[in-house]
Amino acid sequence: MADKMLSQQGLTPQEWMDRDFWGNRTKSCLCLILLFAVLLGFYSNVFSLIPRRQTEKSQSPEAHHVQGRRESLTLSEGDGHLDSCRIPEVPRLLYPKAQLLKPLRVDVLVMTPWFAPVVWDGTFDSALLDVQFRNTTIGLTVFAIKKYVVFLRLFLETAEKYFMVGHKVIYYVFTDRPADVPQIALQDGRQVVVLHVGNYRRWQDISMHRMEMISNFSRRRFLREVDYLVCLYVDMKFSDHVGVEILAPLFGTLHPGFYAADRQSFTYERRPLSRAYIPRDEGDFYYAGGFFGGSVPEVYRLTTACHQAMTADQAQGIEAVWHDESHLNRYLLSHKPSKVLSPEYLWDEQMLQRPPLLRKLRYVAVPMNHTEIRSR
């Protein structure tokens, strides 16, 4: 057949070979080379994703240390919670030098015996910490069930003024009345996410089920969206700066009523039957249920453990004296927090007289009629 076509063309086999070689064949070859290049490019992208994932993290030290890059979290000591492979890099910053022989606060404890800083005003440099945490997203969970939605407006408005200003924040508002969540003007990089949940008849149950809901949503959602979680009570407002100095793998806040008390007078759960039981000769601090948090994995662990403990108690027919707060204290006794926040971070001006050692009040209770709110 080829011979026949050749003779039709009137070409000698030699001429045919030459013509053919540089004509049709070139075009096809070129097309194929193009196709091949495209495929190779596509494949190399797909395949090198695998080795590149490992090299990605090492590229920062390779860049000169004067260049800043996307950094991860700074971690405090005494616990070893490790989220990723790097110490954040701080670009050049001017700030006063710390004086080694001049402790900043001599009237209060600034570090626990397990090296967790106790965060008081004057112990930290906000500018420095802001730079260390510059690419961090913070999630704030707040529960506004039933009539508690009335607190949301003031809470969110003051949060916009004082809470993690300059950082990315996602407010997770858990409510059974999504229509009642007020529209607040938000700064850049901040958003409100309303999560519709069910309610319970008793306020104790609502409070205790916070743990279950935070635990569920941590796994389903928060892990992907934020780096740190801060879990707050809604019937409060911010009155002064609350920033990244609080962020740590796990942190709790000193209850304003018990910061000066002996461990015997802490209102821990004292019945051995309960899972929240703490004997009289144990305990570091009495932590408040209204302000705790940490990295998402740690908060997930805390809330899961508390929820399981509460379920076990329920099966035994016992309820801890201060509900989720008792279980929180039990957990923080055996899983020591990596930071402890001073009572500046949770105060009630109506119930307590403000001592001079509290230079600032950052997060305070809003006066309310408990019986009225809780009955609806």
Add this chain to the structure above:
Amino acid sequence: MVVPRGGQSSGQCPVDKEHPFAGAQAQRLPPAMHCLRLALGLGFCLLLGITLCSLWMYVENWLLVSYIPYYLPCPEIFNMKLQYEEEPSQPVAQSQYPQPKLLEQKPTELLTLTPWLAPIVSEGTFNAELLHHIYQPLNLTIGLTAFAVGNRYTRFVQHFLESAERFFMQGYRVHYYIFTHDPQAIPQVPLGPGRRLSVIPVPGPSQWEEASMRRMEAISVHIAKRAHREVDYLFCLDVDMAFRNPWGPETLGDLVAAIHPDYFTVPRHQFPYERRPVSTAFVADGEGDFYYGRAVFGGRVARVYEFTRGCHMGILADKANGIMAACQEESHLNRRFLSHKPSKVLSPEYLWDDRKPQPPSLKLIRFSTLNKDTARLRS
């Protein structure tokens, strides 16, 4: 004349064996043949692509092994070896210890927290028993590197190891790595249970500066090759020193630095930082937290790896520019600690010079210079 039919001699453009014609003629071919050609071409490209990519991956991995000092990525394993993995099932065991007093005056006169909320470790700031309860169940292995390169340094190894056996991380698994040019000179020191010693041969120094500048490189290479599998935490200490008092888990942290004993009362503009802007270790006048000593640093293996690599890169860059920093390696160490702030700082109790009188603010000296005259007498 042999006309190319099925079975192309070059085998490169398989499509051509069906179309031995000029371009004009090819258009007269049935579309089915054209598609078949295209499909075959695609198939061949696919095959070639896959082959080349697998070859590349294989070669790349092989390359990694040869170029460890410069291309080894931060191993994924560090993200998996997380301390808190053990915690959920092993909370801190119940222990009796006094309640922390929030409102009492601190017995220590030293600052206990840096402005970035890193603890400054000194006697009185921690409860050793409580820390032991926290760290003991974690089954940690702590590594300790020391460089005895040069005949005058191998003499210190004996006393260093003996004092480490008495005071360093008692009750934990410890792995000593002694880097030396002369493995025969390292004495056999009896070690306690769970403690091992490895001698790492390194090339001998031509001069002292040269040896000290290669320390960072040697440590990072060593971590990449071995230490990341063998230890959880790593401390890099100078060998011409000795332990005087217990050095325990209070020093464990992500990235740990120690304050230099000669400069802890001195204002920052008097720190012997490298002041020439051309160097990578340059620190400007209004900058600086503390002056850290090169004789003690450490932390988690992954962080120490990154830290030493960063320092080494800085040293290399300076070398390329023909400049050597004022205090050699220590300048680079300080520069790096300025931008990558340590998560824990050790007070000068952990790095002391015995020739200085002990001030009242330092309660318990734990690690200090060996009196060089005594050392000469010993040998």
